[in-house]
Amino acid sequence: MGLLVVNTVHRDMTRWHSANAFLGEKSKYALLLVLLVSVFCASFWSAPVQAEDELNCVLCHKFRGLSRIDEEGNFRLFYINENLFMKGPHKRINCMDCHRDIEKIPHDPAKKVNCTTECHLLEPSGKKKFSHKPVAKILEKSVHGRFDEDGKPKEYQEDYPTCKSCHEQPLYRPLSFFKGVSSGVSRRGLGRCKTCHQTGDFAEDFYNHVTSRLQKTRESKEIVEICAKCHEDPAFQKRHGLDNVVASYKDTYHYKAIRFGSDRTADCVDCHIVYGESVHSVESMDSPTSATYKANIAQTCRNAECHHEAGEGIASYRVHVDYNNKEKNPMEYYMLKFFSGLMAAVLYFFIVVIFLELLRRLFPNFSFNSAERSGHAVTKPTTEGGE
Numbered sequence: 001m002g003l004l005v006v007n008t009v010h011r012d013m014t015r016w017h018s019a020n021a022f023l024g025e026k027s028k029y030a031l032l033l034v035l036l037v038s039v040f041c042a043s044f045w046s047a048p049v050q051a052e053d054e055l056n057c058v059l060c061h062k063f064r065g066l067s068r069i070d071e072e073g074n075f076r077l078f079y080i081n082e083n084l085f086m087k088g089p090h091k092r093i094n095c096m097d098c099h100r101d102i103e104k105i106p107h108d109p110a111k112k113v114n115c116t117t118e119c120h121l122l123e124p125s126g127k128k129k130f131s132h133k134p135v136a137k138i139l140e141k142s143v144h145g146r147f148d149e150d151g152k153p154k155e156y157q158e159d160y161p162t163c164k165s166c167h168e169q170p171l172y173r174p175l176s177f178f179k180g181v182s183s184g185v186s187r188r189g190l191g192r193c194k195t196c197h198q199t200g201d202f203a204e205d206f207y208n209h210v211t212s213r214l215q216k217t218r219e220s221k222e223i224v225e226i227c228a229k230c231h232e233d234p235a236f237q238k239r240h241g242l243d244n245v246v247a248s249y250k251d252t253y254h255y256k257a258i259r260f261g262s263d264r265t266a267d268c269v270d271c272h273i274v275y276g277e278s279v280h281s282v283e284s285m286d287s288p289t290s291a292t293y294k295a296n297i298a299q300t301c302r303n304a305e306c307h308h309e310a311g312e313g314i315a316s317y318r319v320h321v322d323y324n325n326k327e328k329n330p331m332e333y334y335m336l337k338f339f340s341g342l343m344a345a346v347l348y349f350f351i352v353v354i355f356l357e358l359l360r361r362l363f364p365n366f367s368f369n370s371a372e373r374s375g376h377a378v379t380k381p382t383t384e385g386g387e
């Protein structure tokens with residue numbers, strides 16, 4: 001729904017009020033009756049197609065116009081694009097598994113969805129009800145967790161990311177969004193599954209399920225944007241004493257290649273996650289288990305997919321160099337100043353030379369000497385100059 005839910009923040013609003021404005025008491029009840037009857041009928045007729053949608057929520061939510069402006073002036077869209085929903089990772093989840101508090105229709109203002117709720121699906125390896133609790137635990141332990149080691153809330157709570165800070169747009173991204181064609185992973189492989197698994201969408205679902213996890217589902221550029229949402233904000237940097245790591249990263253070859261369409265160079269996650277760990281386990285560079293801890297940097301660069309043939313010296317490469325920060329990076333600061341100066345000097349020297357040359361060509365007989373200008377000097381034979 002992320003695509004559809006533009007602003008999902010505010011909950012305190014009255015039900016149906018946009019409809020109320022136009023309807024009298026009687027016609028309101030008549031409409032409600034018609035709606036309820038059609039909900040009832042439709043829930044029978046469309047049951048086979050809508051297995052995941054037990055209360056037939058889509059009956060109403062399929063209308064593109066289902067939206068309103070809330071009390072705070074925000075546009076709220078309640079339209080569900082069923083087509084997108086059915087392509088996303090949550091297609092087998094009932095609306096009610098996530099929207100727990102919607103019990104009657106018309107419904108009361110909804111609470112925010114809690115991503116760690118258990119749903120009706122069983123996770124096959126442990127045969128337990130599935131939930132995203134394990135991800136939340138990893139996130140809590142990472143540098144992005146809201147609590148410190150002693151369990152005390154960290155300062156500036158609202159700066160710490162929740163699931164939706166990084167996953168909102170779009171919540172229902174199609175699975176199997178292949179970044180280029182990876183060997184062994186293409187839609188052709190699906191044909192092989194279908195040899196044996198012929199009924200329904202089984203082959204398609206599980207093929208997408210597995211193959212989409214074999215590679216990034218977000219482009220590197222998008223990952224940079226996700227992290228930049230907070231780390232690029234000057235006020236945020238000031239609150240947490242951090243540098244503008246996004247700007248410094250964008251100066252490097254890694255980002256420039258990504259900008260021009262490469263998916264082979266490193267984005268934030270590639271460097272800040274220990275190779276093979278969950279993408280949610282970002283740690284501070286001061287933590288000895290971090291991918292960016294001094295002693296671990298070389299290993300991070302030399303993972304199987306990147307600089308696997310490089311020597312230890314690769315760790316001396318610095319990604320986040322702020323060339324304008326004299327205190328932190330004096331050498332880089334003065335080098336930049338020196339080379340900028342050198343370049344300007346060379347450039348301006350030659351521009352002046354070219355300009356003088358141009359003048360001479362435009363005015364071959366020009367001279368500051370008035371005697372020469374009036375032509376008297378021409379009688380004197382010269383061996384040099386030729387003009």
Ligand code: HEC
Pocket residue numbers: 010011013014015016017018035039055056057058059060061066067068078095096099102105106107108109110111
């Ligand atoms: C009879 C039509 C109808 C059905 C069926 C229906 N809804 Fe709604 N729903 C609406 C309308 C209309 C709104 C917008 C209400 C408003 O503007 O205040 C809405 C709003 C919502 C909201 C946002 C509410 C808020 O306050 O943030 C959620 C979430 C929601 N519906 C979920 C569901 C779920 C889940 C189901 C199925 C269990 C469902 N709806 C079934 C008509 C319906």
Ligand code: HEC
Pocket residue numbers: 001005007008009053057058061076077078079080085090093094095096097098099111112113164
């Ligand atoms: C995997 C969990 C999940 C499932 C399944 C799910 N939703 Fe949602 N839905 C969310 C989240 C998260 C939001 C964003 C708002 C929030 O944080 O509560 C949302 C927002 C909405 C909104 C807009 C509410 C607003 O505040 O603007 C509507 C309407 C809605 N969902 C209806 C549905 C319907 C209908 C279905 C079934 C087809 C469904 N949802 C299935 C998680 C889910």
Ligand code: HEC
Pocket residue numbers: 115132135136137139144161162163164165166167215216217218219223226269278279280
């Ligand atoms: C700081 C940003 C951030 C936060 C916060 C975050 N995620 Fe993620 N998540 C990501 C990124 C980046 C990916 C990898 C996407 C890719 O590879 O295409 C990801 C991937 C995932 C995946 C796919 C499996 C995987 O590990 O690749 C799931 C499931 C997931 N996140 C759930 C959650 C849940 C639940 C929360 C909240 C408890 C959460 N995420 C919070 C950034 C975040």
Ligand code: HEC
Pocket residue numbers: 189190192193194195196197203206207210
């Ligand atoms: C040669 C026939 C054959 C092919 C090809 C095949 N499968 Fe299977 N698959 C089976 C059989 C038989 C089982 C049940 C075997 C078992 O439980 O040990 C199974 C089990 C599964 C299961 C576990 C189902 C469950 O609920 O336990 C999944 C998921 C699956 N296959 C997906 C795939 C995918 C995806 C492909 C294609 C990449 C594929 N299969 C290709 C025959 C095949």
Ligand code: HEC
Pocket residue numbers: 143144159160161162165166223226227228229230231240242268269272282283284285286
């Ligand atoms: C919602 C805001 C938000 C988003 C999005 C976000 N971060 Fe952070 N990040 C923070 C906060 C808050 C801290 C803690 C700063 C502190 O220690 O005071 C932090 C700290 C960090 C640190 C540790 C800095 C240190 O202390 O050494 C790293 C590394 C980091 N983030 C990387 C990332 C990456 C990579 C992404 C994208 C996947 C990302 N962040 C997305 C808010 C965010």
Ligand code: HEC
Pocket residue numbers: 224227228231241242243245246249254266267268269270271272285292297318319320
């Ligand atoms: C090529 C690898 C690489 C990439 C890509 C990368 N980083 Fe870093 N990052 C590092 C290393 C190594 C350090 C620790 C040493 C240093 O600061 O040079 C670091 C340090 C940091 C710090 C802590 C700096 C401080 O002042 O405490 C933050 C925050 C951070 N990175 C965030 C990000 C974000 C956000 C992105 C993406 C926009 C990103 N990094 C991209 C390798 C990388």
